[in-house]
Structures are given as structure tokens and as C-alpha cells.
Amino acid sequence: MGIKLEVNNAAFKYFGSKDDVFNEISFSLSDGDNLCILGPNGCGKTTLLKCIANLLTITDGTIVIDNHNIGHMKRHDIAKNIGYIPQLHAPTFPYTVLDAVLMGRTAYIGLMSTPSEDDIEICREALKQLNIYHLRERPYTNISGGERQMVMFARVLAQKTSILLLDEPTSHLDFGNQNRFLSILKEITKNGLPSIMTSHFPDHVFLVANKVAIMNNGKFLAFGTPDEVLTEENLYNIYGIKVKVLQLDSGINRRICVPID
Amino acid sequence: MTTQIETKCTKNFKKPVSFWKKTPTITLILFISLILLFIISFWLGRYGISPAQVVQIFLSKIFPITPTWPDIMETVIFDIRLPRILAAILIGAALATAGASFQGLFRNPLVSPQILGVTSGAGFGAALAIVISGNPAVIQISAFGVALLAVGTSWLISNRVRGNPTLTLVLAGMAIGALFSALTSLMQYMADPEDELPEIVFWLMGSLNSIYMKDLIPVAIIIIVGITILMLIRWRINVLSMGEEEAKALGVNTTQLRAIIIVCASLITAAAVSISGMIGWVGLVMPHIGRMLVGPCNKKLLPVSALLGGIYMLIIDNICRTALSVEIPIGILTAIVGVPFFLYLIRKGKQGWV
Numbered sequence: 001m002g003i004k005l006e007v008n009n010a011a012f013k014y015f016g017s018k019d020d021v022f023n024e025i026s027f028s029l030s031d032g033d034n035l036c037i038l039g040p041n042g043c044g045k046t047t048l049l050k051c052i053a054n055l056l057t058i059t060d061g062t063i064v065i066d067n068h069n070i071g072h073m074k075r076h077d078i079a080k081n082i083g084y085i086p087q088l089h090a091p092t093f094p095y096t097v098l099d100a101v102l103m104g105r106t107a108y109i110g111l112m113s114t115p116s117e118d119d120i121e122i123c124r125e126a127l128k129q130l131n132i133y134h135l136r137e138r139p140y141t142n143i144s145g146g147e148r149q150m151v152m153f154a155r156v157l158a159q160k161t162s163i164l165l166l167d168e169p170t171s172h173l174d175f176g177n178q179n180r181f182l183s184i185l186k187e188i189t190k191n192g193l194p195s196i197m198t199s200h201f202p203d204h205v206f207l208v209a210n211k212v213a214i215m216n217n218g219k220f221l222a223f224g225t226p227d228e229v230l231t232e233e234n235l236y237n238i239y240g241i242k243v244k245v246l247q248l249d250s251g252i253n254r255r256i257c258v259p260i261d
Numbered sequence: 262m263t264t265q266i267e268t269k270c271t272k273n274f275k276k277p278v279s280f281w282k283k284t285p286t287i288t289l290i291l292f293i294s295l296i297l298l299f300i301i302s303f304w305l306g307r308y309g310i311s312p313a314q315v316v317q318i319f320l321s322k323i324f325p326i327t328p329t330w331p332d333i334m335e336t337v338i339f340d341i342r343l344p345r346i347l348a349a350i351l352i353g354a355a356l357a358t359a360g361a362s363f364q365g366l367f368r369n370p371l372v373s374p375q376i377l378g379v380t381s382g383a384g385f386g387a388a389l390a391i392v393i394s395g396n397p398a399v400i401q402i403s404a405f406g407v408a409l410l411a412v413g414t415s416w417l418i419s420n421r422v423r424g425n426p427t428l429t430l431v432l433a434g435m436a437i438g439a440l441f442s443a444l445t446s447l448m449q450y451m452a453d454p455e456d457e458l459p460e461i462v463f464w465l466m467g468s469l470n471s472i473y474m475k476d477l478i479p480v481a482i483i484i485i486v487g488i489t490i491l492m493l494i495r496w497r498i499n500v501l502s503m504g505e506e507e508a509k510a511l512g513v514n515t516t517q518l519r520a521i522i523i524v525c526a527s528l529i530t531a532a533a534v535s536i537s538g539m540i541g542w543v544g545l546v547m548p549h550i551g552r553m554l555v556g557p558c559n560k561k562l563l564p565v566s567a568l569l570g571g572i573y574m575l576i577i578d579n580i581c582r583t584a585l586s587v588e589i590p591i592g593i594l595t596a597i598v599g600v601p602f603f604l605y606l607i608r609k610g611k612q613g614w615v
Binding site: 015016050053054055074075076078079080082083084086089090092093094095096099103104106107109111112113114115155159 | 365368369370423493494495496497499500502503504506507508509510511512513514518552556557558560
């Protein structure tokens with residue numbers, strides 16, 4: 001299992017600001033890994049993801065993907081390696097679902113050309129893989145929030161990247177769709193596409209992640225496997241509430257978090 | 262994989278007609294309409310020439326036909342009507358293409374080509390030249406030059422400001438537009454009310470009245486090159502319209518793409534208004550009608566908008582030069598004819614595609 005992504009001592013601050021949004025962040029990601037970043041609002045999770053996608057440029061440290069420093073990579077080369085699903089997507093024009101997914105192929109399409117039949121076929125496959133092929137001709141502004149999140153997912157699959165970044169992918173989904181989304185993500189991660197997601201739900205970590213980082217005030221307070229990191233003490237430290245971590249048995253064999261005050 | 266995200270509301274949705282399949286037909290119909298309109302336009306006008314004579318005169322340029330018509334007919338067709346008809350098509354196509362591109366770039370269907378102050382700049386350039394010189398060629402060059410100066414200034418200002426690049430661009434464009442509008446008013450205030458002031462006013466109302474081939478050729482070259490480049494990158498405008506950050510994450514060099522769109526769209530708009538004067542409405546509305554016909558994907562929308570723009574301007578200009586015994590300023594008619602038609606379409610059209 002090769003290392004896909006290495007973040008070394010990364011720090012970021014906005015231009016003109018004195019304080020770092022985050023600093024001294026180091027970790028690595030290998031094939032099959034699903035890293036979940038937990039942390040309170042405003043702790044720098046989203047900014048960290050944007051830096052890994054090179055949408056913001058880190059002010060210190062390095063981010064290395066497949067032995068290439070992303071600071072020296074061209075935009076379309078980064079896009080072939082890193083897929084990013086933003087937290088909020090504000091649609092403007094009512095493109096069809098297929099047209100929206102086709103945009104995932106941008107990095108492979110020349111500046112002056114349009115998608116080929118192969119690109120369209122790759123997008124059809126992505127739609128089928130996520131079971132939303134029947135939506136392909138519909139305006140993607142006119143489907144439910146859960147379906148639109150799947151369209152974004154299909155778009156990033158069509159992008160054929162080696163890493164997936166998801167910023168609170170479940171935040172606009174209902175209870176059922178959250179769990180459906182996570183099980184799809186788990187399967188895709190298991191099939192070799194490592195991913196990093198941010199979340200506000202410790203239970204989601206137990207559902208999909210094999211690594212978890214707890215972030216607060218721009219630093220990783222803890223990093224490791226869910227069982228090591230998600231302790232009652234750590235959860236109290238970041239969220240300020242008492243949480244009981246219970247082991248479910250009777251065939252489910254997973255931990256869950258229950259707030260108790 | 263069996264997991265499926267679904268919700269109740271989507272199951273009852275009626276499947277819309279596939280726009281993908283309909284598009285080639287619509288484009289073809291529009292193209293044929295434009296060709297027919299182009300031919301018909303030659304026998305419209307104050308000086309009566311019958312369709313048969315028009316055909317004969319055109320054929321005489323290729324085949325050796327003995328002229329049975331007065332020389333003046335040839336002059337009317339080749340020196341007056343041909344440049345004017347070509348100008349109408351080019352200007353309409355330019356404004357509509359620029360409008361559609363800017364709407365994608367700024368992610369807003371309410372944007373028109375003058376968003377960066379192009380037409381305000383052109384208006385001031387023309388007014389200034391009318392007051393100082395009065396030579397038609399100088400007026401055209403000055404309008405074109407100041408139009409580009411206005412866009413360039415907006416762009417430079419927005420580059421100096423940190424923040425959302427499209428937002429700062431719009432704000433800078435509004436400010437520069439307002440500045441040049443004020444300067445145009447100043448020119449009108451200073452102009453000689455006997456001759457210069459009416460000329461400025463007529464210029465601002467727009468007209469294709471006095472276009473000759475020699476003025477048209479440089480403008481035509483700029484417009485054709487600009488439209489061609491926008492057509493080549495048109496699919497990427499889709500990606501850019503998803504927003505700066507998403508477009509970057511999808512692999513677009515947004516700075517470069519934005520620059521190409523701004524330069525091309527501004528050049529063709531400036532070239533168009535430098536010979537026609539202010540013509541509003543076309544650049545804003547033709548892309549909307551295009552979206553109603555073929556949907557929002559720019560791969561289909563840009564060519565359809567260009568064709569619609571050409572057809573619309575040609576129809577309007579034909580009305581301008583034939584409806585009354587005096588020429589009607591085209592900038593007035595584009596709105597008077599276009600607004601009721603557009604309102605009808607909004608009422609009838611598919612929601613969401615606007």
C-alpha cells in the first residue's frame with residue numbers, strides 16, 4: 001500500500017492576517033484509507049481541505065501527492081489527482097445532470113475542445129455506479145438535495161482522481177441518505193480510492209473511517225484509529241459536552257457516541 | 262452496488278424532452294432562416310428592386326450577363342445594402358455571443374455585454390470625437406478605443422482588489438460605466454446644440470445607416486476572430502459558471518480562461534458598437550431565448566445565441582429602414598419590438614430554463 005498523499009508541517013494564513021488558520025499539520029494517506037477530520041465549527045477543517053486541493057496556497061510546509069509537490073503542479077494535473085466536493089454548491093444555470101457530471105472531465109479535455117464520446121461514456125458509467133443514471137436528462141437544479149449530492153459524487157468519480165476530498169458531504173442529507181451516502185463512500189474507498197472527509201458526527205467516523213483526526217484551533221489534537229482517538233475524554237475536550245462511547249454488540253459490532261448532558 | 266439515494270418527490274417528475282436530440286434541428290432551422298432572411302433583405306428598401314433583378318445582379322458577378330438594369334441598382338445592392346446587411350448580422354451575432362459568454366462568466370443571466378463599461382466607454386469616445394473632429398472614421402476609432410480603455414480600467418482595478426474576482430470585476434465595471442456615462446453627459450452639455458448635440462444623440466440611439474464596406478472590414482475581422490475564439494472555448498464556460506473554486510478544483514486555469522473571455526467578448530462588443538452606436542437588449546435577451554430553445558449548456562447555447570442575434574438584428578434593421586419614410590434609430594426598435602416578444606416568451610416558456 002503506497003503512500004498517496006503526504007502533508008508535512010503545513011500552515012496557512014489569509015493574506016494580511018496575523019494568525020494562522022492552521023499550522024503544524026502533518027499526516028499521510030495510503031490506498032484504502034478513509035480519514036475523517038472532526039472538529040468544532042471554525043477550527044480550520046474546510047481551509048485544510050482547500051489547501052490540499054490547492055484552491056488556497058499553504059504558507060508553510062509541503063503537500064506532496066504521488067511524489068509531486070502540488071505547489072509546482074499545473075491546475076489540470078492537480079485535478080487529475082485530487083477530486084474535491086465542496087460543502088455548499090450554489091447552482092446557477094440548470095444544466096442537465098449529464099452535463100454537470102461531464103464537467104468532471106475538464107482536466108482531460110483540451111482548452112479548445114468539447115467532451116468526446118469516451119468522456120460521455122465515462123460519465124454514464126459513473127452515473128450507473130451511483131444508481132442515478134435515470135436522472136441524466138433532468139436539470140440538476142430540479143432534483144432533491146440528496147440526488148444533487150450524488151451528482152457531485154458522480155462528477156468527482158468521472159474525474160478519475162487518486163484522492164477524494166469531501167467537505168461535510170452529509171450535511172445537507174436526511175438521515176437515510178446520510179447513511180446511504182456513507183456506505184457508498186466506504187465501498188469506493190475500500191476499492192482503492194483514499195478519501196478525506198470532514199464531519200460533525202463522531203458516529204460517521206465509526207461507520208466509514210479507518211483514520212480520524214481531531215482538529216481544534218488550527219491543530220491536530222489527536223490522530224489515529226477511531227477506537228484510539230474517539231474517547232470520551234477527547235470528545236469532551238473538543239465539543240465541551242459529556243459523551244458516552246458505547247460498544248454495540250448483537251451482530252452490529254460498532255461503537256456509537258451518545259451525548260449525556 | 263445496490264444503495265440508492267432517492268426521495269419521493271422525484272418519482273412523479275415528468276421527464277422533459279431531451280434537448281440534446283433536438284439541438285441539431287434547431288441550429289439548422291436557425292441557420293436556414295438566417296440565409297433566407299439574408300437573401301430577402303436585399304429586395305427590401307426605399308429604392309425598389311425586384312427579387313428577380315437582385316438574383317440577376319448577383320449572378321452577373323459570376324456569369325457574364327448583359328446588364329438590363331440601371332447602374333444605380335448595382336450601387337444600391339453592393340455599396341449600400343450589402344454592407345448594411347452584413348453589419349446587422351455581425352453586430353447581432355457579436356452582441357449575443359458576448360452576452361452569453363459574460364452571463365456564464367459572471368454566473369448571472371441578468372448580465373449584458375456592457376457589464377464592464379464597454380458601451381459607456383464607446384459612447385464617450387464617440388461623443389468626444391464628434392465634438393473634437395466630426396470625421397466618421399475618427400468617431401469609430403475613438404469609440405472603439407475608449408470602449409477598450411473602459412474595460413481595461415475595470416479589469417486593472419479589479420486585479421488590484423483582493424477578494425472574489427468576478428464580484429470585484431462587476432463592481433469596477435459599474436463604477437467605470439457610471440464615470441463614462443457622466444463624461445458623455447458632459448460632452449453633450451459642451452457640444453454645439455446646432456449640429457454636434459443632435460449627432461451625439463443619434464449616435465447614442467444607434468444606427469446602421471451609414472456603414473460602408475471600408476469601415477466594415479476591420480470590424481468584421483475583429484468580430485469573426487473574437488466569436489471564433491469564444492466558440493472554441495465555449496464548453497469551458499460551463500465549468501467556469503460553477504464558480505471560481507469549483508472550476509479550479511475541476512482543473513480550469515480560471516485566471517487564463519476569464520482573461521480570454523473578457524478580452525474576446527469586450528473586443529467584439531467594442532467593435533460592434535463602434536459602428537452601430539449604442540444597441541442594448543440584444544446581448545441580454547438573445548441568450549435567454551437561446552436557453553429556452555436548447556437549454557443552458559454553452560456548447561449548444563453559444564452558436565444558437567449568435568444565430569439568433571444575427572437574425573434578430575437583421576429583422577430589426579429591415580424594419581428600421583423600411584417602416585417609415587425616415588430611418589428609425591435601431592437602438593430604439595431593438596427594445597420596442599423585443600420587449601413584448603420577450604415578455605410573451607417568459608410567460609409561455611419553460612421555467613428554470615430562463
